[in-house]
Amino acid sequence: YRAFASRAAKPLFLKGYVRNVNNGDVELEVEGPKEMLEELQRRLKAGPDGAIVEKIDVTWSEGPGKYSAFDVRY
Numbered sequence: 001y002r003a004f005a006s007r008a009a010k011p012l013f014l015k016g017y018v019r020n021v022n023n024g025d026v027e028l029e030v031e032g033p034k035e036m037l038e039e040l041q042r043r044l045k046a047g048p049d050g051a052i053v054e055k056i057d058v059t060w061s062e063g064p065g066k067y068s069a070f071d072v073r074y
Contacts, residue, residue: 001026002072004048012036015067019074030070031063 005018005028014037016030028044030037047053 001048001051004051005044006070006072008043009040009070012040014040015070017067017071017073019072029067031065031067 002018002020005026009016009018009028009030012032014030014032016028018026018028021027030040032040041056041058045053045056
């Protein structure tokens with residue numbers, strides 16, 4: 001799912017990261033225009049083939065612009 005999220009975010013020119021967390025969830029922190037963030041949210045809800053996306057929790061805030069690219073973290 002991390003690779004899928006990265007492929008979904010990069011064409012939208014979004015910046016930030018995606019990573020797995022200890023409980024098995026996937027976490028993203030993403031910066032960009034609200035319209036592009038909403039499009040990413042739609043894509044992530046659909047998920048890649050074979051994935052089961054149970055829910056997406058979203059927290060909106062003003063970002064400090066601290067990212068220069070979109071990365072997959074391990």
